[in-house]
Amino acid sequence: MIYRPSMRRRDFIRTASEGTLVVAFGGGVYAVAPSEAYAKQKRSDGRPRVPPGQRVLTALKPMGGSPGSPSRSQFRLKVYGEVEKPFELDFKQLLAFKKKTRKSDVHCVTGWTVLDAVWTGTRVRDLAKKAKVKKTAHYVIFEAAHGYTANVPLKEALGPKVMVAHRLGGKPLRRAHGAPVRVVVPDLYFWKSAKWLTGIRFVKRDQPGYWETRGYHNHADPWKEERHS
C-alpha cells in the first residue's frame, strides 16, 4: 500500500506561512491602534497627554511582582541614606503626615496608559523635607518587598505629584497594586513606582534597580519611549 499524504509538503508550508502572516498582522493592527479620543490632548508642559506607543485603558491592570505583606499593622517605611535625620514610620504615622489627593496619569512599559488615576498619600518631597536630605544626595532608591528596587533622579523624585500612596480611587490600595503602600512616580514608566514599598533611600550615586539591571531603561521617560536600554 502506498502512503499518500493528504497535503503536499509545499502546499503545507505555503498555507502555514499565510496563516502566520494573517495572525502576525492582525495582532499588529490591534497593538498599534491609537487612542484617537486623547490623541490631540496636551499636557501643561506641551507634551502629548498620551505618550507614543501607549493605548488608553480605563483601569489599572495588576502587573505582577512578588507580593509583599499587605498588613497595615506591620507596615514600616524607612527614610534614610544621605539625610541628616533618618526616620521610620508605621502606617498610622504615615496617615498622620501631610496628606494629598492627586490625579495623575499612569504609563506602563507594556503599552497601556490610565488617565486621571486618583491617588491619596504623602508626597516624597514632604518626607524628604522631614529627613533633611543632604546636598550630596543625587538619586533616590525606592525599596520594596523581596529586595525590589527602583532608582529615580532626586529632582524627579521630589516632583509635586510623586507620592507614597495608600489609596487609589478613594479606596484602600489593593494587594495587586502594592498594598499597603506604593510609590507613584507619574512621569516615568510605572515600574519605577515600586509596590509594597518599604524604604526610601537617598544616595550620592545612581544604583540601577531590579528591572534596570535586567535590560530595562535606566531613566524610563514614556515620551522618549525609554523602555529598554
Added chain:
Amino acid sequence: MSDAKPRTDAKPKRKKSRIRWRPWLRAMHRDIGYLAIGLTLVYALSGLAVNHIADWDPSFRQIDKTHQVKGPFPREEKARAQYVLDQLGRKQKPKEVFEISDTELEIVFEKRTLHVDTEQGEVLEEGQEPRFMLRAANWLHLNRGKKAWTWIADGYAVFLLFLALSGLFMIPGRKGLIGRGAVLAAVGAAVPIAYVVLSGGP
C-alpha cells in the same frame, strides 16, 4: 592457459574508515530533548503567559467584591471584626485585625483582606489567588527565586544551544545543508535580524 599466480606483494585496497557520528548526534539530541522537556514547558507556557501581561495577570486571579453590612458596630476592635465576619457568614479565622481609624477596620486573611468602612457599612473584599501551575512557572521563568535556579537556567540554555545546532546536522538530506534546510535556517536567523532592522533596534 596462463600459469600466472595472483600477486601477493600488492597491498589490499583499504576501505576508507568513516566515523558514524550522525547516529550519535541523533541519540544525544533525543536524550537531551527528553531532559529539557520540563524546563521547555515551564519557559514556553510562562513565556506565553507573561508576554500578554498587559492583558491579564498571569500569576494571580483577582478577588474584588463589595459587601454591605448593617450597623450599629460594636466598639471594641475584635468584637467589631467578629460582627462583620458573622454578618458575611465567614467562619475562617483572620490572621490579623487592625483598626486604622475610628471608621476604618482591616481584617486580613492569607489571600484576601476585608476593608471595613464602619461609617458607610461598606466592606471591600480584595486579594489575589495564585493561578495553578502558572504562578510557579512564572516565578521560575522570571528567576525571582534566584540562588541555584540561575545555574539550572544556564544549564538549560546550554542544552537549547546544543539542540539548535545538532538539529542542523541530524538528518543529512539529499543536498546536505544547502537544500531546504539552508533556506529554513536562513529564515529562522533572518527573523530576529529583520525585526531589529525594521523596528530601529534598541
